[in-house]
Amino acid sequence: NAGVTQTPKFQVLKTGQSMTLQCAQDMNHNSMYWYRQDPGMGLRLIYYSASEGTTDKGEVPNGYNVSRLNKREFSLRLESAAPSQTSVYFCASSPTNRGLNEKLFFGSGTQLSVL
């Protein structure tokens, strides 16, 4: 099973460039999330989508936009990259059926550097 697939794994941008991080899950999960991980700051929630057709801001949404394209896909867009957005980005999904399988399933992460 593929689980959560995010692309690319590595990316280098120049300040002001734009890019989209792609994420797809094949587990029929309702909820999807984007986090950024910075040293000493843990994982901070950027945006999340509790269900298809809905998106909400997390703790650090400024400078980002998201699209829940369908139930499988949830993309994160940086319109004008800044050095402060240098980070490791994780996509995750969860079933949110609050059953025994309730947990976050993570992608492998994207190392993004903005020069």
Add this chain to the structure above:
Amino acid sequence: AQTVTQSQPEMSVQEAETVTLSCTYDTSESDYYLFWYKQPPSRQMILVIRQEAYKQQNATENRFSVNFQKAAKSFSLKISDSQLGDAAMYFCAYSSNSGTYKYIFGTGTRLKVLA
């Protein structure tokens, strides 16, 4: 808003010894999940253990157990018989069961295992 606090940036333990990682959280809700995730150098996020707030019994998974004190809003992780493979970042996480389904993470504790 819910918050998760891990006050130990780094911990060390001798191989085969026991170590406890601390986590406190703040919430006004009564129904939620708590998690411990492990992140080895590979960057993969691995679920270690999960606790449902309505269950009084502390969760246990092999060498990993938690001490869940709901009134004190404390959720510590005990690792018994520590192994070299336990060396990693450990993140405590909270997820509401109220419908937003956000997962909020602490800043992490880096665990070093000494041979």
